[in-house]
Amino acid sequence: MIQIQNLKKSFRTEEVETLALNNVNFSVEEGEFAAIMGPSGCGKSTLLNIIGMLDNPTEGSYKFAGHEVGGLKERQRTELRKGNLGFVFQSFNLIDELTVFENVELPLIYLKMGKSERREKVMKVLERMKIAHREKHFPHQLSGGQQQRVAIARAVVTNPKLILADEPTGNLDSKNGIEVMNLLTELNQEGTTIVMVTHSDRDSHYAHRVINLFDGQVVTESQNRAMGAMI
């Protein structure tokens, strides 16, 4: 699903050029659950942003489902993101002014889906995430765990091929963290590819494979022996 070759990303300020990613090569197969790990500043989030088509690489190739997407314009990236990718963030990134239902509904609106179909899909996913009873609440009325479940609901409501999770348990206590990881695993088992950036060793064990980054380069790749070993 994802093929990355010789990928570089540099940031230029007035005085200095910083190489955030340097010759990164790896691929993620369809249905895989991959974790990207590494110390702060190693380029994990930059890599995730490029995979999520929120940013373009400076050099190299990024193929998504066989198509080169590394040089696409913002409008084209937006179109490709819609329905194909779902995002889960550490800080949930729910829109404060929207209710739970409306937050989850938003990607479907951008897909120009009809109202009744939207309602059906949103309710289904909310029920699955066990948060349907809170559909009319606003984010600030929910606990962190509940907010992350809403965020996951929003990420999966379009049935994306790929879910990108950026430290999804970073702001959660361990009980809620486990719950979130179980949800992601469940989604993966149903066929959704997941790429997750994490600091947490425990969370990384949920993944099939761990890609370790250091100073913008992939230093090691390791296969986990058993999926969901910590469950």
Next chain:
Amino acid sequence: MFKNNLKIAWRNLLKNKSLFIMNTLGLGLGIASCLIIMLFVIDELSYDRYNEKADEIVNVVFRAKINGEEIKEGAVMAPVGKTLTQEFPEVLDATRIRQIGTPKITIDNQSYREDRFAFVDANFFNVFTLPIIEGNPKNPLQEPNTVVISRATAEKFFGASDAIGQLFHLDGEERPYRVTGVIEEVPQNSHFHFDIFASIEGLDEAKSDSWFGGDFFTYLLLKKGSDYKNLETKLPYILEKYMGSGMQEQMGVPYEEFTKENQLGFRIFPLTDIHLYSDNSAYSQLEQGGDIKYVYIFSAIALFMLLIACINFMNLATATAAKRAKEVGIRKVLGSNKNQLVSQFLSESFIATLCAMALATILVFVSLPFYNELSGKELQLDFLLQPVVLLSLLVLTFLISILAGGYPAFFLSSFKPIAALKNKFLGGNNNKGIRSGLVVFQFVISAGLILATLVVNQQMNYIQNKDIGYDRDQLLVLREAYLLGDDRDAFKNELLKNPKVASITNSASIPAGSTDNYMSQVYINGEFSRRMPVFNIDENYIATMGMELVAGRNFSTEFGTDSTNVIINQTAANVLGFGADALGKIVTDGGGDHTVIGVIKDFHFKSLHQKIDPLFLFYRPFGGLIVKAKSSDMSSLIADTNTLWNDFNTGETFGYTVLDESFRQTYVTEQKMGSLLNIFALLTIFVACLGLFGLMTFTAEQRFKEIGIRKVLGSSVSEIVTMLSKDFLKLVFLSFFIAFPMGYYLMNRWLEGFAYRIEIDWTVMAMAALITLIIAFVTVGWKSFNAATMNPITALKDE
């Protein structure tokens, strides 16, 4: 999607209530001012448009410059209309109006004074659209002594009974006038307002074929599509053809020679231009009209008000963009494209504008009666309910939404999603340059308007306090005292016994307001010199009016020959070339030779828009009475005079004016416009300050932590207030460099309309600068002070 946008927009607006209130209030005031000014402008531009043939009707006026005297008269000679119809095929018809002052009308022993009375040609109602609602709809004025009256006048004269066929008598005429038609009131937006239109057929002078003298306001009906300017170019030929033969006799020189040194001509005004473009001097039009200058000035103010309010919206939206960054980021990540975001932000400005429009409509409803009182207009609220106006308001709402929300929408929607999610963009500092530029623009307008207001007020003050050459206080004018007939002297003597009366003069020549002054053609050594205004006075006039003789003597009853003598003003002495040696000189007019026995100090007998003209004062003690009161308690003197008037049992209605009031009336347009300017300038600066307050609030929020740290480190309140305020005050200061040169230029143009005027000096600008700075400082200082006096712990805990 649209519904979703509106929903989110509404929630966002509610979430930032103070911002929403500031935006709505600012926009609401801007739109309300704009609407009121729009009503004013539409009303001004609608004058005479009620006529179905408005575009085909033109007015012929007379313009001349004879021996240096500029003549601008709205009325022309009797045969002009008829002649032009005969000479030019594009002139289909001509009709005339002749005013005769305030005639006395008698119906069954009941008498009325009617100043809204005019003689008109029989075809008048074919040219002007004033439908006959009762009586003869085709030719009501075909016969002499027939009249068409307004419905209100019909009710006043004849009560409930049918007015058609009813008779009334006009003072001095034996044959009664018969009502042959009734019309509705002449519309408010007409350049004339008569209630009684009498047939001109019975008026001998209307049949005159003299091209020298005449007082007929003449309107031509042109062929559809014909160019009045083209017709105007042919008019000199007409003058030559019809005036040429009589010139030698009238002026003593042949036409060719006369026109070598003097200018004579007709000009044509389209009917719809009369109200706004006519010359505003005494004889130029039937009623005091408007002025296109004020239409431009107030249209500009309306536009500026709206722009300032929109700028507030833009500035506050971009300044607080950081608050919206996360939302923009999430939406972009979830698949929103730029257009969708733009439409969402535009929805917010649409809702804010809609709320502002609702507020503005309420403000207009509430303030229109006050505005009407202030401006002397009769603007109607039902105007706002017309479908076309409602549609325009909706279009205006869209336009303002785009104007105010367009820039923020594009600005916010252009955030990069990652940066926006991480709040890694420069937030409030983004586009600070543009924001500063817009603040400068707002204060250029505000400071400019304050300067304009100060200049207008100073000029009005100057007019009120200028030495006008006589004492206008405590003067009661009984212009119609001649109605007392033989009893007038007895009345005067009786009134003189009243201890409240200082003196009385026998004259109706009044230097302000309605007057009996007239023009006389003056000859020196048998040669025509120029026309001059004439005052008819008695021996008490100069003392009663507080005027001053600079040479010679006053009229006196001791000199039997004073009826042939003349007193002239200083300007006349100069214009006639007498200089300081005027006494004893002979001048000639239609009444024969007159010896100059005195020179009176120049006094203003026209408005200060015009220079003092040369003036003759003759000893002709008739007409009205002017009473000088001993004290300023005019009301009790008026009551006493009224009682005395009634005691004389003349059956005439008592009428009076107070000279000071008439003087003020001369500048009523400027006074009204000045008052409106004061109000709109205040509103403009209020809206501009609202924006400044919003920006200051945002800055204080943004620098909340910094203020806390500075306070912990020992900064004083005044240091923090200075730190926060100085950036804004610098911008306000900068605006003066643009506002004042522009204001100076434009206000000088306005002052050019006055022959007697103030000069704009640096003190006025310093005053305007000070006022603007104080207002701006209070606005930003208040918020800065609040920020500076907060407990620093609050700021640091926030971390």
